[in-house]
Amino acid sequence: MFNDVLEKEREKKLTDGGLDINRLVNISLVHREGNAVIRRHLESLPLQSFDSILILADESVEDSAIQADFRSLATLLLIRDIQAKRLPFRDTQVHRGSFSQGSWIGDMQQASDKSVIISEILDPRTKNLLSMSKISDYVLSNELVSMALAMVAEDRQINDVLEELFAEEGNEMHIRHADLYLREGEELSFYEILLRARQRREIVIGYRFANAERAVINPPAKSERRRWSLKDVFVVIAEKDE
The missing domain is CATH 3.30.70 (Alpha-Beta Plaits)
Structure with missing residues (x-):
């Protein structure tokens, strides 16, 4: 877990949110402090060894969806660029998309074959940028909440289905x-x-x-x-x- 919240404050927030670290199974929580939009901070992480990365929207700027998305996109591009420079170049004859090998986005697409990045975005307009780049997948969290509310408003019985799917068990x-x-x-x-x-x-x-x-x-x-x-x-x- 990498962000600029102090570790003690971070642990308190997780505990208040209901997380019991001692009950975690098959997973270890490692805390690292730093700003996710500053390159030198991200370079302290072994990004080339990660199989998957989840970028969550910065809650400190969630009142502005565009600003939160800009920070997420900046983090995404920095991570992909760092990964592209650290991973060995693979000379492939067929390259995905319309971007040529050696281009900056072509190198990032090659890095995306190594690890998966899921970015949380808040504004629906941002998903067009991510869809065009083909270097990340995304979760449009606000849209998911809106769709869930619309389904429950249409038919209250849908709420039982959603609770079953999103519950920890079942x-x-x-x-x-x-x-x-x-x-x-x-x-x-x-x-x-x-x-x-x-x-x-x-x-x-x-x-x-x-x-x-x-x-x-x-x-x-x-x-x-x-x-x-x-x-x-x-x-x-x-x-x-x-």
Whole structure:
């Protein structure tokens, strides 16, 4: 955890928020102090060794969504640039996007293959910049809250579903291998896969083909039969495997 809040004050905020550090399992919390928009502070971190990084909006400027997003974007670009300079260059013949190798954003895209960065943004207009850069994914937190409120306002029973999904225990989203629901080359409709998943007390909400980059959520042609591969995966709502 890296920010400019003093460690003692930070621990107090975490404790007041309900976190019991002694109960953490399979995770260690390491505190580092510094300003996330100052390059020399970020360079003190072993950023090239991180598999994933989460950039949260600065609560000290949350009253201005644009300013908070600017700080998040500045941190993102600094991290990617530091990673690009520390990671060994890979001479690849095919490069993602329309940016050439050797360009600053091309180097950052190469660094993005090494580690995943998820940025929290507050203003919907900022997501266009992140989508164009292809060097980070994002969570639009304000929009998520707004959508949840709209769904509950439309149907109060949705609140029970949201509480179940966002609770620490119970059902949550998982990625399941196709061999749990079908055989290699079997022709099935999405509805038929739904029925098979129900026998496992699971709900299939989407799928991703083996040769596709993105998953299809709530597919429109659910009754259309297609040939599936065991390399395909499904997005399901289910309880955690024991």
